[in-house]
Amino acid sequence: MSAPHRSAPPASPGGEPEPAACPGCGAVMAPAPGRTGTDGAAAACRRLFEETTRGIREEAATDPRAAATVALADTAYAAQHPDPADPGAVHGVLDTLVRRLGDDPNPDPAPQRPRVWQMTPADIAADLDVVGLEALVETWARTVAEDWSRAARS
Ligand SMILES: [Zn+2]
Numbered sequence: 001m002s003a004p005h006r007s008a009p010p011a012s013p014g015g016e017p018e019p020a021a022c023p024g025c026g027a028v029m030a031p032a033p034g035r036t037g038t039d040g041a042a043a044a045c046r047r048l049f050e051e052t053t054r055g056i057r058e059e060a061a062t063d064p065r066a067a068a069t070v071a072l073a074d075t076a077y078a079a080q081h082p083d084p085a086d087p088g089a090v091h092g093v094l095d096t097l098v099r100r101l102g103d104d105p106n107p108d109p110a111p112q113r114p115r116v117w118q119m120t121p122a123d124i125a126a127d128l129d130v131v132g133l134e135a136l137v138e139t140w141a142r143t144v145a146e147d148w149s150r151a152a153r154s
Helices: 043-052 054-060 064-080 089-101 121-127 133-153
Strands: none
Touching (some): 064 133
C-alpha cells in the first residue's frame, strides 16, 4: 500500500522543517522528507505506521493471524485518520473496527471526532521493543474505538 504521490511542498526557507502534529492522531513528528501526507494523516505518521507494520504485512500472505492483525491495524489507522473531505465515511470504518474487535457496534454515530487519543502509531513504534506487535495493535484498536465512543457521549 502506498499513499498517492503528490508534488512535494516547496522547501521552507532557512533550514529544517519544524516538527508538526499529525492532523489525524495528533502525534508530533519530524516531517518525512520528500513526501506529503494524505489530508487525514501526516506523511511522517503514515510512514511510521507503514514501517512498523511492514514485517507483519509480509507474513500476512501466509499467516492468517498476521493477516487479521494487519486488517485490524489498517482499520484502526483509518478510524484515527479519517479523510476530512468525507467525514461520513468514518462511520463505516468504526463499524468495521468494532466488528473486528468482536464488540457490538455503537448504535450512535459519533457526531465529532475525538480531540485526544489514548494511543497513536507513535506509541506503537515506541513500545515495539518490549511488547509484540499483535498485542499492541489490539490495544491500540481498542483505545481508538473507546475514544470514538467517548466522543459520541460527550
Ligand atoms: Zn497520525
